[in-house]
Amino acid sequence: MRVISTVRELAAEWDTGRLAGSVIGYVPTMGALHEGHLSLVDLAREQCDLVICSIFVNPLQFGPDEDFESYSRPVERDLKLLEARGTSVAFLPDWVEIFPRRERTLQDFGSHVSVPRLSHQLCGRTRAGHFDGMVTESLLFLNLVRPDRTYWGEKDFQQLRIIETLVQDLRLPVRVVRGVTRREEDGLAMSSRNMNLSPDARAVAPRLHQVLLESRSRLLDGDALSAVLAAARDTLTERGFEIEYLVAGEEESLTEVRTLDSRVPTRLFAAARLDGVRLIDNLRVTEVAP
Template sequence: MQVFQQIDEARNWVRQQRAAGHRTALVPTMGALHQGHLSLVELGRQRCEKTIATIFVNPTQFGPGEDFEQYPRLPEEDLQLLRQVGTDAVFLPDAAAMYPTGFSTAVSPPDVAGDLEGRLRPGHFSGVATVVLKLFQILPATHAVFGRKDYQQLLVIAAMVRDLNVDIEIIDAPIVREADGLALSSRNRYLSQDERQSAKRLSAALQACCDAFADGNRDADDLQSIMHAVLTESGKSHPPVDSIDYAVVRGADDLRVLNTVTADAVALIAAKVGSTRLIDNRVIGNTH
């Protein structure tokens, strides 16, 4: 596995793979890797002959008071994990390379970024779109792999690629969960043992929503109330979450507000457990 820190070296490697006729999958990450990230690399390897992962904690997508300084950074462990799953190359830039002195350009994100995470985290999706477009320019791969766990982010990137005619195919990868249903996240390592029990409420609430839909409930307000109830009900073995940013059912393709839920819908939750903010989602119906 080759490791690049310089932009020109990483770009030349990708260009060489393209010139040799290799489909090349780009897997952007912020490090602190877990099996969810590794599944993205594995999916990239299934679809393409070569894979290149990136590790970069992007400062422009963190707002004031968020956990940029505390975000886990484990580069040596990350590189070892990427070697184990057969990653061909890794791009590991520093902030000065990605945002040199005088940098002042930003991408205005598409409409799908406007609500939910975009409303609660002003500037977040501009930071995401900017760094992802930079990575697409630096590493001109044929494919890029993003996980469905960051569902709104996936829609934002897909819309940006479409709107700006970026020559890359987006591969969306399913969420990887623990045996107890908890979605894998780099932020799970912040959770105490008791907080981890509370965190299970997110997947349980999503399951309750999907079960109600399967039983014939099509009312969006009812389905959202079901999720809120699961997240907040008292219980010793699974304490409630500490706060809810949102627990909503939206259109799966554009996050439009729904009154009546069809198969083209997704349930999304953002909640805090202790000081840790977690997100999760489930597609409802038969769309995926």
């Protein structure tokens, strides 16, 4: 595995790959890697000849009260994990390499992109500017890496849909490939932030996924959506979760729904804090009827 840190080195890797006729796959990360990230690397290796993985903690997507400075950055550990999974190139630029004028906010950066119809619901309700910062940095990295395929996990489903829409709307020459949510043995969705849970909170955290499973089962049995969601919220609150949202929404538009329609793919979406740690999860409920 080649470890690089500059845009010039990245361009040289791209040129070499293109001359060899390689299909280039790209896995973007902010580091603190877990099996969810690594499963995307595995998927990219199956489908591509050259796999580039970036590690970059993007300042543009962190709000003023969020954990940018304290975000875990175990670089040496991450590099060992990437090498063990057969990554071709690890791209680890520093902040000034990507933002040479030392921009830390969208306002500092000046130019930015937005996917507004998907950015203001769910997580966007309480994280103002987060998705604009995410998608602006993602477009910048896609322009730098110039991959044939880029790999994103379904755990951050709103983020995934925003990237898919960006690529579709701007006709970017890249295919977005979905990776399924990877979970711990007890069902907790893998996340870099899970390591911040206290032992007691970690024991309770899987209840979020369990409640989504129970809710889906009730909905498929015909129970009313409003009653199911209310019961789910009550259960989580009783277990110490501070619920940000727990709703059902259309997969494509992320629009919240009040009733289920078998003609429209729908998911349950949840975000909640436990012991001060923000957890998110989602679960498909309905498929499109044949």
